Amino acid sequence: xxxxxxxxxxxxxxxxxxxxxxxxxxxxxxxxxxxxxxxxxxxxxxxxxxxxxxxxxxxxxxxxxxxxxxxxxxxxxxxxxxxxxxxxxxxxxxxxxxxxxxxxxxxxxxxxxxxxxxxxxxxxxxxxxxxxxxxxxxxxxxxxxxxxxxxxxxxxxxxxxxxxxxxxxxxxxxxxxxxxxxxxxxxxxxxxxxxxxxxxxxxxxxxxxxxxxxxxxxxxxxxxxxxxxxxxxxxxxxxxxxxxxxxxxxxxxxxxxxxxxxxxxxxxxxxxxxxxxxxxxxxxxxxxxxxxxxxxxxxxxxxxxxxxxxxxxxxxxxxxxxxxxxxxxxxxxxxxxxxxxxxxxxxxxxxxxxxxxxxxxxxxxxxxxxxxxxxxxxxxxxxxxxxxxxxxxxxxxxxxxxxxxxxxxxxxxxxxxxxxxxxxxxxxxxxxxxxxxxxxxxxx
Amino acid sequence: xxxxxxxxxxxxxxxxxxxxxxxxxxxxxxxxxxxxxxxxxxxxxxxxxxxxxxxxxxxxxxxxxxxxxxxxxxxxxxxxxxxxxxxxxxxxxxxxxxxxxxxxxxxxxxxxxxxxxxxxxxxxxxxxxxxxxxxxxxxxxxxxxxxxxxxxxxxxxxxxxxxxxxxxxxxxxxxxxxxxxxxxxxxxxxxxxxxxxxxxxxxxxxxxxxxxxxxxxxxxxxxxxxxxxxxxxxxxxxxxxxxxxxxxxxxxxxxxxxxxxxxxxxxxxxxxxxxxxxxxxxxxxxxxxxxxxxxxxxxxxxxxxxxxxxxxxxxxxxxxxxxxxxxxxxxxxxxxxxxxxxxxxxxxxxxxxxxxxxxxxxxxxxxxxxxxxxxxxxxxxxxxxxxxxxxxxxxxxxxxxxxxxxxxxxxxxxxxxxxxxxxxxxxxxxxxxxxxxxxxxxxx
Numbered sequence: 001x002x003x004x005x006x007x008x009x010x011x012x013x014x015x016x017x018x019x020x021x022x023x024x025x026x027x028x029x030x031x032x033x034x035x036x037x038x039x040x041x042x043x044x045x046x047x048x049x050x051x052x053x054x055x056x057x058x059x060x061x062x063x064x065x066x067x068x069x070x071x072x073x074x075x076x077x078x079x080x081x082x083x084x085x086x087x088x089x090x091x092x093x094x095x096x097x098x099x100x101x102x103x104x105x106x107x108x109x110x111x112x113x114x115x116x117x118x119x120x121x122x123x124x125x126x127x128x129x130x131x132x133x134x135x136x137x138x139x140x141x142x143x144x145x146x147x148x149x150x151x152x153x154x155x156x157x158x159x160x161x162x163x164x165x166x167x168x169x170x171x172x173x174x175x176x177x178x179x180x181x182x183x184x185x186x187x188x189x190x191x192x193x194x195x196x197x198x199x200x201x202x203x204x205x206x207x208x209x210x211x212x213x214x215x216x217x218x219x220x221x222x223x224x225x226x227x228x229x230x231x232x233x234x235x236x237x238x239x240x241x242x243x244x245x246x247x248x249x250x251x252x253x254x255x256x257x258x259x260x261x262x263x264x265x266x267x268x269x270x271x272x273x274x275x276x277x278x279x280x281x282x283x284x285x286x287x288x289x290x291x292x293x294x295x296x297x298x299x300x301x302x303x304x305x306x307x308x309x310x311x312x313x314x315x316x317x318x319x320x321x322x323x324x325x326x327x328x329x330x331x332x333x334x335x336x337x338x339x340x341x342x343x344x345x346x347x348x349x350x351x352x353x354x355x356x357x358x359x360x361x362x363x364x365x366x367x368x369x370x371x372x373x374x375x376x377x378x379x380x381x382x383x384x385x386x387x388x389x390x391x392x393x394x395x396x397x398x399x400x401x402x403x404x405x406x407x408x409x410x411x412x413x414x415x416x417x418x419x420x421x422x423x424x425x426x427x428x429x430x431x432x433x434x435x436x437x438x439x440x441x442x443x444x
Numbered sequence: 445x446x447x448x449x450x451x452x453x454x455x456x457x458x459x460x461x462x463x464x465x466x467x468x469x470x471x472x473x474x475x476x477x478x479x480x481x482x483x484x485x486x487x488x489x490x491x492x493x494x495x496x497x498x499x500x501x502x503x504x505x506x507x508x509x510x511x512x513x514x515x516x517x518x519x520x521x522x523x524x525x526x527x528x529x530x531x532x533x534x535x536x537x538x539x540x541x542x543x544x545x546x547x548x549x550x551x552x553x554x555x556x557x558x559x560x561x562x563x564x565x566x567x568x569x570x571x572x573x574x575x576x577x578x579x580x581x582x583x584x585x586x587x588x589x590x591x592x593x594x595x596x597x598x599x600x601x602x603x604x605x606x607x608x609x610x611x612x613x614x615x616x617x618x619x620x621x622x623x624x625x626x627x628x629x630x631x632x633x634x635x636x637x638x639x640x641x642x643x644x645x646x647x648x649x650x651x652x653x654x655x656x657x658x659x660x661x662x663x664x665x666x667x668x669x670x671x672x673x674x675x676x677x678x679x680x681x682x683x684x685x686x687x688x689x690x691x692x693x694x695x696x697x698x699x700x701x702x703x704x705x706x707x708x709x710x711x712x713x714x715x716x717x718x719x720x721x722x723x724x725x726x727x728x729x730x731x732x733x734x735x736x737x738x739x740x741x742x743x744x745x746x747x748x749x750x751x752x753x754x755x756x757x758x759x760x761x762x763x764x765x766x767x768x769x770x771x772x773x774x775x776x777x778x779x780x781x782x783x784x785x786x787x788x789x790x791x792x793x794x795x796x797x798x799x800x801x802x803x804x805x806x807x808x809x810x811x812x813x814x815x816x817x818x819x820x821x822x823x824x825x826x827x828x829x830x831x832x833x834x835x836x837x838x839x840x841x842x843x844x845x846x847x848x849x850x851x852x853x854x855x856x857x858x859x860x861x862x863x864x865x866x867x868x869x870x871x872x873x874x875x876x877x878x879x880x881x882x883x884x885x886x887x888x
Contacts, residue, residue, distance in 0.1 A: 028814050112835050120834060370472050390564060391556050
């Protein structure tokens with residue numbers, strides 16, 4: 001169907017993985033400066049190759065027409081598939097942004113003199129070989145390729161078959177560009193062709209260090225079930241907004257709207273609203289009026305139902321609390337206390353990102369310490385859970401895993417970390433609209 | 445066979461795990477000071493309970509007699525099983541040492557002002573519930589219990605059945621002590637009874653965050669195969685000593701002797717010696733003479749064989765390079781270059797700990813950057829791979845895993861770390877004998 005982007009002499013997945021392993025060994029020797037130069041050159045190559053990419057994308061879009069017509073591909077998916085001059089310029093800009101980030105390799109994380117002349121350093125280093133399996137969006141390719149090269153990792157990519165031509169064009173351009181840098185092995189990036197290739201790859205735990213699935217819950221579950229290689233990724237995004245008794249109602253409305261409506265299909269969108277009974281009577285009617293205008297279906301617990309006019313609000317069932325709608329649906333529960341909210345989140349949540357809206361610092365501290373999620377926020381939308389917004393320059397995915405230790409594990413091996421975000425009613429919409437800009441200033 | 449240490453009203457593993465989960469939520473609220481006080485009290489309780497522990501241990505040792513007599517339990521295993529006043533004093537001392545460590549929880553790992561009033565912190569926090577499965581040695585119980593309480597994690601312990609009475613006595617004393625601290629839940633520590641309990645536990649991925657197997661390769665493999673919960677542990681310890689062309693022969697002999705002979709049964713002992721051909725003729729005969737005196741069997745590659753008198757040296761086969769002997773056996777390979785040594789280690793090693801003996805800083809740098817192991821050393825014995833020696837105060841195990849990311853993963857999620865150790869011929873024997881002492885001074 002498509003020409004091979006890898007110029008493979010040998011097509012077996014084992015051979016591809018072994019070449020990636022060899023490339024990763026060579027990458028460990030490439031200087032930080034050379035890796036950054038490679039990225040700047042790749043950004044330029046993507047811009048110069050835009051005609052080729054667009055032509056390939058045109059073939060993908062054309063091939064997708066029957067699926068769009070039959071309804072098996074949604075309009076949203078088709079929109080994500082389509083590339084244009086502007087999206088290609090964005091790809092190049094993202095690659096340049098990654099090039100400018102600080103080198104993540106060789107950072108000294110700790111240093112201890114064990115004895116005279118015996119000094120121990122803890123230093124960051126690459127994983128080695130990373131497999132990334134993702135769905136339709138072709139802009140993932142340059143983003144992941146840039147992160148991998150910056151961090152001196154070799155990658156094996158498998159994109160959605162809908163974007164096969166586009167992905168091949170980008171990878172082919174990227175590899176041709178790497179070919180101009182004698183120190184950087186071309187096999188730092190390789191494309192896998194089929195789903196069968198992926199399944200074969202998942203057994204190669206000696207040659208591949210890490211697999212990152214990006215896409216639907218089904219994709220992630222499939223990878224996790226079949227992999228002998230460690231998998232980083234998130235199962236689901238069941239994120240909560242908890243409106244505390246001491247909430248500022250204006251902030252609560254803005255945050256909930258942002259978290260539910262701004263982009264409901266993504267994992268950091270909110271699925272469940274928890275409301276303290278002490279503020280429910282005042283907050284709930286305003287909430288319903290605001291969200292109904294945006295077309296949100298609301299499913300309430302019995303106590304919530306009792307506080308609202310019955311038109312258009314349906315009762316929530318037990319399964320609602322454990323459902324990632326990824327759609328304009330919100331489940332709502334009225335709780336008697338912060339403790340009940342925390343317990344609900346720890347029971348039904350997916351340990352992704354949850355936020356408390358409150359002006360009470362003590363309630364916030366307790367929520368943020370006791371909710372067992374990768375992100376716990378005060379007065380900010382769950383939609384901030386994103387590598388760009390966190391100031392990482394780019395994102396590979398969002399992990400709800402807690403693992404991290406290597407070598408002898410002492411106390412540090414028994415801890416993980418969480419991100420705490422303190423806001424003042426902040427919403428992502430202000431940043432995507434361009435009204436506000438991130439600063440990303442490091443604090444000491 | 446033994447009385448229940450957990451005072452269980454409900455005996456199912458699910459119920460035990462749920463109680464651990466509830467305990468972990470409560471532990472998240474316990475102050476650092478209270479956790480440390482709990483540890484100091486537990487240390488005192490172990491000392492005060494020494495008669496009870498010794499009586500229980502006597503029952504275990506008595507029950508083990510038939511196994512020792514029939515040879516199904518080795519003398520070494522029996523020696524590890526036996527406790528005495530001195531080993532109980534050591535247990536208490538280790539618990540006090542952990543109490544004095546800095547609090548690992550709530551450490552600010554990063555702080556970023558995303559925008560005015562929007563501040564992101566990366567902070568350390570507990571895992572939650574950790575299952576630890578280990579073999580015979582009862583001194584693991586207070587060590588693991590101390591690390592868990594210090595780091596505010598609830599633990600579920602399953603020890604070897606040989607030490608069942610001793611383990612129960614220690615856990616029972618520990619729980620009684622926790623009972624005096626209203627803030628600390630007693631179910632912070634619970635004992636599992638049977639291997640069937642462990643298998644049941646491994647399916648509870650919602651209630652248990654992490655499983656740590658400590659023991660034989662078979663135990664670790666068994667746990668990894670059966671677990672739906674993330675597992676931290678090392679598969680094997682195939683550690684290498686590489687004697688470079690620019691090695692100081694005196695250091696090389698001392699390091700190799702320490703790494704092979706000092707304690708051959710442990711995972712950080714060396715299994716394979718790699719020798720640069722430029723130094724092999726001079727080094728190998730001295731090495732053989734020194735190691736043969738210690739009763740080490742030597743298995744050489746063809747080039748090694750050719751450089752040595754044939755008496756008592758047997759040829760190595762392909763499988764030798766991939767074998768963890770855990771015994772006084774050493775495989776030896778003569779290599780043409782540092783590159784060949786690095787390739788050999790990355791191919792056959794277990795990514796645990798490997799050392800280069802060299803006075804050539806450039807050769808060391810290359811070795812340490814390119815060998816893909818959790819510990820890469822210059823001029824020091826592989827036996828230093830240990831939490832106490834690294835200055836952690838205690839050790840939970842040694843991880844050869846590379847995973848660690850949580851939440852949005854940017855560049856940092858694509859890196860892991862390694863420990864680099866620069867020595868000057870250092871051996872562990874000098875520290876275990878008491879001739880030298882660790883300083884563990886933090887450097888900036």
